[in-house]
Amino acid sequence: NAGVTQTPKFRVLKTGQSMTLLCAQDMNHEYMYWYRQDPGMGLRLIHYSVGEGTTAKGEVPDGYNVSRLKKQNFLLGLESAAPSQTSVYFCASKRRGQGVLEANEKLFFGSGTQLSVL
Amino acid sequence: KQEVTQIPAALSVPEGENLVLNCSFTDSAIYNLQWFRQDPGKGLTSLLLIQSSQREQTSGRLNASLDKSSGRSTLYIAASQPGDSATYLCAVRPGYDKVIFGPGTSLSVIP
Numbered sequence: 547n548a549g550v551t552q553t554p555k556f557r558v559l560k561t562g563q564s565m566t567l568l569c570a571q572d573m574n575h576e577y578m579y580w581y582r583q584d585p586g587m588g589l590r591l592i593h594y595s596v597g598e599g600t601t602a603k604g605e606v607p608d609g610y611n612v613s614r615l616k617k618q619n620f621l622l623g624l625e626s627a628a629p630s631q632t633s634v635y636f637c638a639s640k641r642r643g644q645g646v647l648e649a650n651e652k653l654f655f656g657s658g659t660q661l662s663v664l
Numbered sequence: 665k666q667e668v669t670q671i672p673a674a675l676s677v678p679e680g681e682n683l684v685l686n687c688s689f690t691d692s693a694i695y696n697l698q699w700f701r702q703d704p705g706k707g708l709t710s711l712l713l714i715q716s717s718q719r720e721q722t723s724g725r726l727n728a729s730l731d732k733s734s735g736r737s738t739l740y741i742a743a744s745q746p747g748d749s750a751t752y753l754c755a756v757r758p759g760y761d762k763v764i765f766g767p768g769t770s771l772s773v774i775p
Contacts, residue, residue, distance in 0.1 A: 550707075577761060588668075588753065588767035589708075596761050604762070636707060638763075650715055653698060653755070653763055655707040 548572050552637050552656035559627045559663045567622040567659050569637030575654075576642040578620035579604075580612060582633040583658075589636065595620055596642075627663045635659045666691045666758040668766035676772040677744055685739040685769045687754035692732045695757040699728050699739050702751045702768070711752075712739070744773045 550571045559565055569578065576597050581589040591604030595614040609631060611623045620639075624631060636658050643651040667690045677683050687697070696715045700708040712721045712728040714737070720729040727740040737754055753768040 579763070581765075586673075586767060589755075589765040591762060591764070594761060602761070638708075640763075650696070650713065652710045652713050653708075654710070655700075657707040658705075 550637055550639055550654050550656040552635075552659050554659060555657070556660045557662070559624075559661065561628060561663060563627050564623070564625050565627065565661075566624075567635055567637075567661075569620045569622070569639075569656060570618055571620075571637075571639040571654070572618065573639065573641065573654065574617070575639035576617070577640040578614065579638040579640075579653075580610070580620065580622045581636045581638065582606065582631075583636060584633050592622065592635075629663045631661065632663045633661060635661060666694075666756060666764050668754060668756055668764050670752075670754060670766040670769050672769060673767070674770040674772075676774060678774050679744060679746060681744050681773075682740070682742050683744055683771070685741070685752050685771070687737040687739070687766055689735045689737075689756050689764075689766075691758055692735055693758060694732065695759070697728075697730055697737050697757075698755045698763075699726075699737075700753045700755065702753060704750075708753065741771075744771075746773045746775050749773050 579594040580592040593612040598617040637656040671686045698713045699711045714730040725742040730737045751768045755765045
């Protein structure tokens with residue numbers, strides 16, 4: 547059981563280049579999230595999805611786009627990379643619980659993608 | 665807007681000490697609070713989850729408490745070991761879908 551898998555693990559881009567980060571989960575989770583982690587700022591939510599075909603903006607969505615065409619995959623795109631997007635990106639997923647059990651559902655994380663934009 | 669803070673930002677203790685990490689949040693309307701551990705260069709691993717209706721959860725040497733009315737949670741680590749060295753993050757669920765994280769406490773346990 548692989549859990550949450552992120553690819554690639556490392557990437558270096560030049561300003562203005564584009565790229566896509568892939569997140570795949572094999573736990574049949576409904577919810578998927580993209581976070582970025584910067585020193586001293588904790589994890590900040592970029593975009594999230596509550597189900598296949600749906601996406602929503604988080605705290606810091608500017609400069610990013612996402613797609614959830616399949617339930618198991620959540621893609622994060624950078625159309626024109628900027629140095630301010632240098633960060634560690636984490637994907638996470640969570641099951642939708644039934645009724646009161648929803649409050650007991652844990653968040654599971656991938657191992658992260660280190661992105662540097664020069 | 666829900667905000668989560670953690671004190672202290674960093675902590676260094678000798679092996680064997682009991683220690684407490686603090687987490688505060690501004691809005692008491694939460695579904696749950698979750699404590700995570702993050703090792704350098706790694707992802708986050710869930711340690712404990714406390715539902716809003718619960719007061720505490722325990723796992724081995726870890727005990728997490730929740731006082732929702734005051735917007736506080738503590739993570740108690742008993743008899744600390746060098747292997748406990750990591751960054752500890754707390755996160756709250758203010759709604760059905762989002763999870764908001766604190767900045768973390770970096771813990772170093774000295775042998």
